Amino acid sequence: MFDNIMKDVESEKKKLILNRDLVQEKLEATPKTEKVNNAVFEWLKESEKLVEEEENLKAITELEILDFDCSLAWIQWLLCADHKMRHRRYREMLDRLKALNSKCEFDPFSTTIPPLDYFSSGYFVPFESIKEASDRLLAALQESNCSTIGLYGKRGSGKTKLVKIVGEKAKYLNIFNEVAFATVSQNPNVRRIQDEIADSLNLKFTRNTLAGRARTISLELKSKDRVLVILDDVQARIELEDIIGIPGDRTKGCKVLLTTRRQRECALMDCKEEFSLGPLSDDETWTLLKNHSGIGDGSSPDILNVAHQVALECEGLPGTIKEVGSSLKSKHVKEWKASLDNLRHSMARWQIFISFRGEDTRFSFTGFLYEALLREGFKIFMDDGGGLDTGDQISPSLINAIEASRLSIVVLSENYASSSWCLDELAKILECKENKNQIVWPIFYKVDPSHIRHMRNGYGNAMTEHENIFGNEPERLQKWRSALFEVAGMFGKPYETNNGYEYKFIQKIVEHANNIKSRLYIRSMDMD
Template sequence: MYYLGIGLATYKIIIAVVCVISIILIKTIHKVRAYRVCKVIKDVEREKKKLISNRDFLQQKIDATDHKTQKVSDIVFGWLKEVDKLVQEVENVTLIAEPESIRYNIEMLNKIKALNIKCEFEPFSNPIPSLEHFSSGNFVCFEPIKETSDRLLEALQNRNFYKIGLYGKRGSGKTKLVKAVAEKARYLGVFDAVLFFTVSQNPNVKQIQDEIADLLNLKFDKNTEVGRSREIYLTLERMDRPVLVILDDVWENLDLEELGIPCNNNRCKVLLTTHSKQEFALMNCQEVIPLGPLSIEESWTLFKKHSGIDNESSTDLLNVAREVAIECQGLPRTIKDVGSSLRSKPIEEWKASLESLRYAMTQYDIFISFRGKDTRDSFTGFLYDALCRERFKTFMDDEGLKGGDGISSSLIKAIEASKISIVVFSKKFAHSAWCLDELVTILKCKKTKNQQILPIFYKVEPSDVRHQKNSYERGMAKQVKRFGDDFDKLKKWRSALFEVASLSGITYNTGYEYKLVHTIVERVNNQI
């Protein structure tokens, strides 16, 4: 019993000592773990601040990059995306100083450290290839083309623009340019896909929808225009990255929603091309960009390339060749076609081609005289479009041809070269000295060249024009005040108004303007 009693007492003491030691060990372990957790949390905060600093520095570096010549590496943007996601995750979760959370805290710390280690990028950016690199075939990026391509690219990258228009004369190179710019934009990661359609060759909705479906590998479940439109719309909306839709050679106002093209968000952008700015009047483009002609020297450089002319050619041939290049009016396609057709030909053919070009480039079917502020972006713009679609070579004067106090020689030549002049008498026509000067020249051409004149009385009475009453009286009063001493000029203007307004014309006051346009086109068809 004694032995057993001593044994029990000792056992109890041992148990007590073990318990005390265990409690001390557990407390020590908890303290060590708590210390470690706190240290990890501090390390996470320190590394997070370092990561945010690295991110901000990198963003400044990106902002300072010349994005016209340098493309920032996709890896850089991928890193920034990872950083933003991780920083957001850290800020959304409260790091708990509890032993159980240490594994999560360490995992978060390791992620942040890994991103900090990866923040040095070589190369940070790469040179962007020139526009020629993105174009198929012979493509020379002259100054007007470069300026327009830069504007196009900026517009395509602008999040506020979802519908963009490009206009320029036929042969100016619009189609090649938009294709090259689109490929460059795709290279820069602006778009995931580019869909290209030539609208003039596919004038009906079903045909365009079929082409869109082919490019999207889409099989229609419904065969109605509305059903097809809805399927295309939803397919484009679901695409991971923005899509660019190019509608080339647009001749009339297109209902994009009818085609199934989203046109009010940045998931899908639309780029339209046409030969005339007036085409965009009803299409609500956020940006409209012109493509101008080449300069004389640029035209000559391109012409030599395609014609085979060089400094070793005879002086006579060089002189004729330069004149031929000038007559191509800075249009790259015309320059290429004419130059290629004359390569290695005798000088006689060059001279014949020069005469043919001079005739073709200076002869117009129709000259439209109008006051720009009154009807340029409405009736006259639509009339011009309709005449061009009927393949009439139509001259619609540009504000750039005006300057000084007298009618420009360019306008005089255009009037003299036309077969018929359409004069749009609007309410404030007589307020413009330019319009009155044009009218005098038009009347002179009628008498000397047997040119035809078709007056359009747009919301005015012919008698008001003839006898200068109402708005025409006020307009002439303005001219008297300005040119009161030039009695001869005022007399010519009044006489021209009277004579032209006495000719058989078309009067319009109310009703559908498209019917008026149709009537004018029919009348012109019968007269030319």
């Protein structure tokens, strides 16, 4: 009789193992767009546990018999003496195995995961760039060896909204059981951050010191299974141990997700993974602006034309797009134009960009001009010489600096055109003058504008040399010629040696810059 029960248990266990493997295969084949029923994970966990219990029971039974060095009659007596207990233990095991095997079918096995906007408490459009960042964050949060994760992006890029949504989705997917959220910001207040975390976890402090409160949070996190702590807007290194009582690299059972404005803060916080939240595409920006401003195909051509320029100036930042769009709802085209002008001023990072030929004027005229403007408090971008004369293409950092400036001062010296970088800068500067209404001041430093316009002397020689090197890039060469012709015809500031002292000439430039300082106003922006 007992032998029959043991055989039945063994048979039922093999059946459970087969069912477990089939469920596991189905689980692994489930698309990432679907959420597996919680009962599936519970069943798999219980199956593993029960198979292990059965194997332990079998091992104990065999060990009890083998441990006795005695006659067969004595073993038979032991089996008889413990017969009822053994029979009961195996009968219970058999019943549990049968019950679990009968529950291996799940209806439904999985359900479609709702879109991102399902997890948002307010208006939210899950654009492609946002969905991509969400998927990458969720994948990192599921990595067992990734304790601290960073998401960085410009102010207004939507980082805070995204991490809150990701936190809610992570709870829905059972990656975490609880999510705690706290805002850090500049000059972090540890007590306030601890209070926000405690509120998220429904935790009450019994200790008043910062260390005691950190200890309380630490014990709570360790007692809970799978907790996500989101620290929003980290602007400098903070010690996690001071806040939650657990070092960032030993947050077992707990993960920390940070948002920062710059990548360097992610590095300072020793993030194991870090991701960038980039700007919206032009089409996405236009869609979001239309949604918040109420404009459409039926709007006047004048408004649509200005609106496209407004969208461009918003730099793909959802926060800026929503704010601007809402403020212009049902407004006249004049207010759209005023808003466009304000954006062009406020979205700039630099008041002045200086374009010059380093070999000619870095340590003389341009260097003195830079120092004079700097003393007046202007925010200036001047290349530090790290690569202007190397390579064939202008660097992305210089392109960004030109686009993010209000005024460009172009120091056209004798050898300015001999640098392909300088010519690329000039072409970009004039493009921003046309598209972004930027101000351009040419300074004809010891050169005649007519020599530039007609490609004579050093400028003519430089363009001949460029034609030999870049002959297979006719469009680029033509862009350079057009840029030189255009800048030579602009009203500029000529300087010749017989004009007097350079410092007096520089003073006049500074005075002129001070006279238009209101047009060079910029809003404080985060630097990448």
